[in-house]
Amino acid sequence: MHDISPLPAPSVPAASGWWTSRLQALDFAWRAEGLRWMRRGRDLVDRWNGTRFATTRSTSQDPVRAECITPLWTQHAPHEWPLTAGKVHNLRTAASRLDGLVVAPGEVFSFWHAIGAPTRRRGFVPGRELREGCLIASIGGGLCQLSNALYAVAVDAGARIVERHPHSRAVPGSQAEAGRDATVFWNYLDLRFALPQRVVVEARLDGERLIVRLRGASPPARSARPVPIELGRRPPAHDCLDCAQADCLRRVGSRPVGERVAVMPVAGWPEFDTWIAARGIRLRATGPNWPTGLTERWHRLAARACRHRPARRQRHLIAADDARASAWLARVPIEADELIVPVDALAELQRRGALGGRRVTVMMTRSPLRMLHQQLDGQAGEPTAAGLREYRAPDWRVDAEWKALRGAVRVLTPHHAVARWLRTRGLHQVGLLDWDRPAAAPSACGGTLLFPASSLARKGAPELREACRALGLPLAVLGRASESPGFWRGIEQVPLDAEDPWRGVGAVVLPAHVEHAPRWLLQGLARGLPVIATPACGLDPRTPGLRLVPAGDTLALTLALYETAASDHR
Known part of the structure; x- marks a missing residue:
């Protein structure tokens, strides 16, 4: 592993004026850009020498070979929320690019080759980043939580660590306190590892945690030379949000928090x-x-x-x-x-x-x-x-x-x-939840059945057609779409009244296989009309005036219509 990091950070942040802070930032930017060009050249040489980086994506149900789960929301102070939320957003963006990455035998996993440059244009935002001993706001900040987890699962899976850089400071509660950390900085500080067996990287976030796993069909062999774990205590990092040095270019003042x-x-x-x-x-x-x-x-x-x-x-x-x-x-x-x-x-x-x-x-x-x-x-x-x-x-x-x-x-x-x-x-x-029930309204009852849907199979139209033919009942159809021309041939169709579609309606029937919003059935119940439906319509079976029949059961539907028509004639 080559040490290509910038100069070591001082043990404590030195006090600096306005110009000094900006000169330091300019010096850091020049050094970082030079190191990026060195990395690009080294990658070209590595590819020429046969190094292959993992790029294929796939899904896997193979057994979990290594797992690392870490909390996301570790900062709860109101003034720290924007940068913590930015960190989580960056983890969310990076994990979506990393999830499902296949690392085949002979390939090298590279953090930056998998994720790409952390820029605003690619969806990254300011988040918490550890730089030269300070926790500052930086585009793509917070990705070290992901690289730490990847390093931990790589070690547990027996991977050969090709490149890894520890943090100079420890963030309280992070993997750095246990020596299982790997800092990354585009593109010259990278995390790279390889395994002798095919594995698939799984990286995802739930509501509270970052979950990173390596899945493989067969257990990878342990590394012949275990990766050393630094157990020496590193000094804690200074938080930019609590820093009193107002002249520092990197200082982040408090800002309003967006809607949660x-x-x-x-x-x-x-x-x-x-x-x-x-x-x-x-x-x-x-x-x-x-x-x-x-x-x-x-x-x-x-x-x-x-x-x-x-x-x-x-x-x-x-x-x-x-x-x-x-x-x-x-x-x-x-x-x-x-x-x-x-x-x-x-x-x-x-x-x-x-x-x-x-x-x-x-x-x-x-x-x-x-x-x-x-x-x-x-x-x-x-x-x-x-x-x-x-x-x-x-x-x-x-x-x-x-x-x-x-x-x-x-x-x-x-x-x-x-x-x-x-x-x-x-x-x-x-x-x-409770269905929103329309206000009760009187209805001019008649002998017409209302079918409040289009003439489609998923709405139970074929079963209703057979039942109406058997009983000779008049039918009013609300929808225009149909399975075929002349679908209701042989059945008396009654046009709906343009001003009051409920005029002359004696019952509502919807023997649907699929119904998401039974609004017309609810209106029929509010008007005191008998309603025949299926459980797929989603109404409470205990609703007064509602009769349920199994979807697709023409005989049960015919019987329900017959009994409803007979009760209307009494």
Whole structure:
């Protein structure tokens, strides 16, 4: 290992004036730039001599060979929060670039080759950095917590340490106090190691911890020469935020802390608005007036144009959700350690590594993708179920959403079926909200059935068609989309009244396989109408006036409609 670090730091920060501080900073910058060019030249020579750096990404379920878990939020003083939050943001950004890196036999892991330059343009922000004996604010500061963890797992896995540099000072509570540390500074202070077996690096953040693992199919052999661990106590570092030297160029004064809770608003869900308002959380914007980017608008317009092509329409809707999540994320302050987001944005935020180091509350505006696929798989073989077969999300999105759900501190939903499904799969942090009930309103009852959905298989339209044919019941259909032309042929269709769609309606029926927001069913119950639905609609089974039938059971649906019609004639 070559010692290419700058000159040793003094034992204590020397008092300096305004000009002296700037001259020292200029001297450090010149020395650092010279060392960077030396590193670039040495890397070219190493590549010429056959050194290969790890660059391939993959996923792995191999056994864990080494693990290091360290806390993220170690500083709780209000004036220290911005830099601590910046450190966590930098760890979040770096871990997303490092996670899944494959280190094959004959390859060398390099911290900086894997992560790249820590610049603002690449998403890094000011964080806490140890430099020349002081904890200062620096772009990309805080990455040493990640390099310390990588060094620890490399040692535990028996790796050959190619390059490693210890800190000159010890941060209280860090790996440096135990001698298991490795400082890094772009690009000349690097951490490099190699192993004789293939391993995959796993680096991620949960709400409170940085988790680094090495996974491998077979246990790596221990290094023939164990890496020496320095046990001598190093002097503690001086914190820039508490420093009294006002003339120092690096001194960081106190600054206001940004909002700690960030909410991504959702329109049309008063249940979530009520929950947020009850906790005194202020929304910057809500409802349809929330800023919409050009990318999101284009995809939503394209989805409308593809309404007769379900698969393509679904891809555009997903892309619009991702664009909205990205636009919102750009406005989230780095100090925000709590996010409240809809499930539609979860996969994209997980993919971008935005959830690590934060407490996440998920608003379930729809079923989880895993649950949705299970609901649709049972009917995908039906001849009229083209929409069911095409209403699918990519596997990576399903896995990313599920991983984020399992890591959330709270999952909110008024949907009883969604809550039950999540709880049976080990998500005990589910909070069941009450549906927002419309005010009671009189209704001019009649003999027409209202089907408040489009004529699609996932809404139970084929089963309802067979039941109406058997009983000869008139039907009013709310939606325009249909599985095929002439879908309701042979059934008396009643047009809805333009001024009052409830005029002449005697019952509401929705035998859906998938229903996320049963607003029309709630309105029907508020008007005192009998409502026939499936458990997939998410209503409380104990609701007066509600009758539940199994999804896909035409016989049970026909019987329920017959008994409802008979009671209306009494």
